[in-house]
Amino acid sequence: MRNKIYIIIALGWMVFPFLKAQEISGELTLEKAIGIAMTNNYDLKIAENQLLQAKNNNSIGNAGLWPSVSINGGLDYSESDIETETESTGVLTYDGVGATVYSGNARVDYALFDGFGNKYNYKKLQQLDEQQQIFFQQQMENTMLDVVDAYYNVCSAQQNLKLAKESMAISKERYQKAVDKRTYGQANKLDVLNAEVDMNSDSTNILNAEQYCVTAIKDLNVVLGVPVNSAYSVDEKIEFTKNFTADEVISATMVRNSMLQSQQKQEEITQMDLKITQSGKYPKLSAYGKYAYSNTDYSDYATVYSQSSGPSAGLSLSFNVFNGNQQRTREKNAKLNILSEQERTQQIKSRLERDASNAYTDYTYKKRIVDLQQRSLVQAELNFEQTKEMFKLGSVTSIEFRTAQQNMLNVANNYNDARFNAKVAEYNLLRITGELVK
Template sequence: MKTRILYTIVLFLGVIGTQAQTVPDSSEQLTLQKAIEIAMVNNYDIKIASADRQKAKNNNSIGNAGLLPSVSINGGADYSSSDTEMEINNGGNTSIIEADGAVSTNYNAAARVDYTLFDGFGNIYTYKKLKSSDNLQETIFRQQTETTIVQVAEQYYQVCRAQQNLHLAQESMRISRERYQKAMDQKAYGQANQLDVLNAEVDMNNDSTTVLQTEQTFIQSIKDLNLVLGVPIQNVYEVDNSIDYRDDFKADVVIADALMNNASLSAQQQQEKISNLDVKITDANKYPTLSAYGQYSYNRTDNDAGQLLYNQTQGPKVGVSLNFNVFNGRQQRTKEKNARLDYISQQERTMQVKSQVERDASNAYTDYIYKRRIVDLQESSLEQARLNFEQTQEMFQLGRVTSIEFRTAQQNLLNVAAQYNDAQYTAKVAEFYLLQLTGKLIQ
């Protein structure tokens, strides 16, 4: 089973996730690779992270940063009808003008362009912040993708464990049923007593209970996996329980890769960069803002009453404006201090995350190595338990060991096999976690 997933495929699946949904095929075994592909399309957290990533991309533009001019067009028309009476003084002579229902109309239109020539480079820093926020959201999306892949692996191997334990319980049930049938046959021929039959029946019933319990666990684990995959909860299928491990991990390389590629550390470093840009944006506010504008306007007024029957103007207009905040109650100074304190906090946070990642990578490597050793030990124990059971079974057939000794060997084999399964899948999940910490899970 390959644990490295091509990032371009993940991104593509994330894009089409809102448009299609895939489900496991119940007619064939589900592989981990297929489960991850399904989750990349259907998982709810992936869809949410993909939407947030797209919003950051939409915001990342020079227009959003104020580096493009703004263009506006406006126009209007007014109409009025009124009774008018005017007294006009003309060289000492007065005359009265009266008009009933005099109409007055006004038309105006203007196109204006505004552009900020200089604002202390605040718009440039804002654009850099938007790009950094876009990169940060991309990293957060990768982080969520990695988290989802590990969740899928954890739940997938829970299903593998439950499926294997169910097969073991069914096999144990088969052995107990054969033993019970043999005891019944021997009793019929006088070779066994009622106590042997009762013991065999009790053990068979206990195994039946175990089968039901493990089957319930298997079904519940599939539902948990379905939730992570984002598919109908009631889907039932079998999984491919084949497993292999990577043996190319080295302690120093693991730590170096984690410090270089870990998604959490990368996100924090990008957040620190954004905080530094916030300082520069805040500092830019103490510089004057120089703006320019250009406008072309048209205005006409028509009157039925009065000496001025109409008035019309049109033409261009340009200008510049300078705005400088001399004093605003020291608000600017306070914002600058707080921005710098936020930047210092982010620097400290980066150092903290870096130390945590280094520790987690070291612990994850150690955890993986020890879990692999446990797998080897459990494999050896399983071989010994299987050999012991086979020999005990042969001797039981010959009547040289008691049913209690046979049952003990049977239970011992079942327990060791279950422990071996647990060790295998726990080690594989530890491998996924180690790959996530080192940033090697998605490449």
């Protein structure tokens, strides 16, 4: 998992300039949209930084397993009155004696034993790194699903606009025929007015469809992380290639779902927290080694200077005999945290089983709706063609013709929306079963 995630990040850095230059050239496919979002999406960039932070923290030095080395130096000046007495000289007094002290040392400290606390700290950092990788995968899944949802909204808007224009072409043809018939006395003014009203209505539908299309593209641009006003067309082809069964969906969810994996990792982290807390019961043994140098220069004093240098080393042992039961309280709370996370894991499993079942049901029914709408579209198109021929022969009224036209347009819109909704439901199934990011 770790190597896969870091490879994705490295590839993103390598191809970033190319994607920025080629991000929306020609027709945009869903695969290309996802590729752009994997590099440009703002939420994914933030998650990437958090992932790299966790990687930086995951080191034995950060866990306290390496010794610490320090170098110190100092310069001090003091002025004081000194009085000394010896048998040979008696009492000697020196006023305003200045002393300049130069000092420096290099010291190494190392915890020989701290109840295995640093060892468990390192394991916790490793688990936090792994958990952040799962968080990053979750953000990738969320980003991909956002792209899919926004992309198919554009597909739907683009298709509805196309259908609105096709309906407008039919209305224009009908209006022109009504004008021509009235010119030759074969139609009355009411037929022309009805055709004109319907044509104006279709013009309004086109404007509304265009507005929705522009808005949908801007929404997609925000998810992709590209300039908001970027304009393009999208590929509307849809294929349903994945076959699901209810048992397979639930089984895969209970094994590969990233939310569940993250929670299980959180359980492991709380167990490691307990071990870190329990390390406080043991004695602490530390060692140090130091080399120090000190030189003191005097002015107006019998002693001109004094100097010392040399190594030193030592051991220190500490043991907490009693601290007001704080250690015991911390251990109790750490155990309660483990129990809470275990309960939360069971809660998430229960919810995921429900969500997986609902996602499968949603996808199944949406696929069935696609099939029904497809059959309805065939019937609506056939009905319109027959009505159109009858209208030419004068067997049906303009109102009946318009009704057949509107019915075909509505069914076509419903069919396209059903297809796009079913495809989004399919991607949601891939996300919940952990198959969206492999």
